[in-house]
Amino acid sequence: MRKRDCHYLGIPTAFDHERLLKSARVCEVNKRKHICFRDKVAENIYGMFHTRYTLHRQALQHKIGYIIDVKIRDAFVLADDMLEISHAIDDMLEYTKLTDHIFDQILNKPNTLLKKCVGEAKLNENKLQRILETSLEGMSDDDKIEKYKEILSESWKENLKEYKLTASDFVICVSKSEIHKWLVSVNYNIPDQDYLKVQLEAEECFHKWCEEEEYIDSARSILRDVLNRRLPKFVGEARLKEDELKQILGDRSEPQPKASKIKDYKCLHSIALARETL
Known part of the structure; x- marks a missing residue:
């Protein structure tokens, strides 16, 4: 899923999920079962969480994504009486059928009340x-x-x-x-x-x-x-000729900060414009 999201969002990722899954094992640690990985895939695990963080920061928690979520929720609420979407809460088999095709059902339902x-x-x-x-x-x-x-x-x-x-x-x-x-x-x-x-x-x-x-x-x-x-x-x-501007402003022994230079150049430009309009 992360690889698909990165592909469609244009976010680069070096995370290899297939290699990570191949090295996964269920091991018993302190009398409890855990999903464990080999030490050699530590960087791969770091890449997985870094990709997840990047996706959430740049796309998944974006304000536009939130607006889309709200609109999809409203569509599901309106379609619930006809498609009985909420009935899947207590039925795992029906829940597994709630795939992306539910959008097509809402859009193409004949004689819809929506x-x-x-x-x-x-x-x-x-x-x-x-x-x-x-x-x-x-x-x-x-x-x-x-x-x-x-x-x-x-x-x-x-x-x-x-x-x-x-x-x-x-x-x-x-x-x-x-x-x-x-x-x-x-x-x-x-x-x-x-x-x-x-x-x-x-x-x-x-x-x-x-x-x-x-x-x-x-x-x-x-x-x-x-x-x-x-x-x-x-x-x-247009491009400014800085050497000639310095000659007009006069020699200054101390170096000027960038903000001060911009201010001086703007002032010279305003004077030049005023002369042209006279």
Whole structure:
């Protein structure tokens, strides 16, 4: 498993699991049975635990991996009534059948009761409350959900007018998330065989809705804000002639630290720009 994980994650490893397994023996030590290894594979055992540490540090405990775990858990909970996944807790034979194919079962189950999702986005609660013109402080989460659903449903209906879509074919859901505080999702309320006919138009409508409503933080708007805020506008790049810069600054007997040099060079560059604009 570790070798497979390293392969797909692109993490190099020199750990040889086959050699380690060949040298493993069950020995009795102090009247207890232990899995023991030869002393010559000590470095191999160290490599195994070092690989495990690297995988956990770089990938397995990454925040994105945690989000995926939460989403998979939610899918299992929703599919439990139909696939009876939780029944395998007390049945070892059924438990061994819970392999990766369970994902295909959830995705391809005919006449499934699981709602097909058009899209999901994060709600900005502060902006939403400004539209309500009232504070929801002290209100229970269930009451907040009903209030938010009422506003979002009306907004979604208005957005559908530009498309050949019917409001009754969709359901607005609001939920409280462990990662983001509030999430809104739009689900199909039509049979599986019919939702494919409107899928592309519905997704386009959802993305437009997220971009137009200021209280919905879609992935596109979040990415655009990050780019606009954090990335500097690039004009150009050129190599500096340090010897000539030193002549302009004058001879200095003591060596300067790097930070001081950068400060001086920036100052000279600003003066040069100011002269060009005059």
